[in-house]
Amino acid sequence: xxxxxxxxxxxxxxxxxxxxxxxxxxxxxxxxxxxxxxxxxxxxxxxxxxxxxxxxxxxxxxxxxxxxxxxxxxxxxxxxxxxxxxxxxxxxxxxxxxxxxxxxxxxxxxxxxxxxxxxxxxxxxxxxxxxxxxxxxxxxxxxxxxxxxxxxxxxxx
Ligand code: HEC
Numbered sequence: 001x002x003x004x005x006x007x008x009x010x011x012x013x014x015x016x017x018x019x020x021x022x023x024x025x026x027x028x029x030x031x032x033x034x035x036x037x038x039x040x041x042x043x044x045x046x047x048x049x050x051x052x053x054x055x056x057x058x059x060x061x062x063x064x065x066x067x068x069x070x071x072x073x074x075x076x077x078x079x080x081x082x083x084x085x086x087x088x089x090x091x092x093x094x095x096x097x098x099x100x101x102x103x104x105x106x107x108x109x110x111x112x113x114x115x116x117x118x119x120x121x122x123x124x125x126x127x128x129x130x131x132x133x134x135x136x137x138x139x140x141x142x143x144x145x146x147x148x149x150x151x152x153x154x155x156x157x
Pocket of ligand 1: 108
């Protein structure tokens with residue numbers, strides 16, 4: 001009787017450890033977050049310039065949300081207006097008026113211009129009201145956000 005209980009317990013323990021092994025095997029296969037080394041180029045900025053840059057970025061994200069909301073409501077005029085005024089070249093001039101261009105490497109400037117150019121293209125196709133034309137351009141705008149985020153980070157100078 002006692003033997004049966006002990007061997008029963010052994011089976012339970014073996015099953016339990018088997019399970020634990022399976023779990024750690026699955027985390028080794030990429031379920032756990034992987035911490036990649038940060039290879040982005042740091043841009044040294046003073047406190048004020050950093051805050052200004054951050055404000056522009058946070059506004060970019062809010063603008064993207066507002067554009068998607070306008071598209072979802074089929075308010076194409078609003079979507080176009082937001083894209084042009086908040087992400088286009090006008091916004092670039094506005095943002096750069098508050099920054100010292102010398103702080104930013106030329107390649108950063110190129111990525112910023114590519115992003116504004118993509119936004120202008122998006123603004124151009126929105127009046128078609130055709131999502132098959134709008135979404136690929138929208139994707140290009142988001143790709144331009146991602147491209148720069150992969151390359152650069154800010155650093156306190
Ligand atoms: C030309 C470069 C560039 C482009 C284009 C760009 N960003 Fe950024 N963004 C940055 C950098 C640099 C940071 C700071 C990252 C860091 O220091 O970790 C940043 C940070 C941010 C942050 C974090 C702000 C915070 O709370 O600190 C958000 C949100 C953001 N960007 C949104 C966007 C969106 C949305 C777009 C596209 C519409 C965009 N960005 C396009 C360079 C760019």
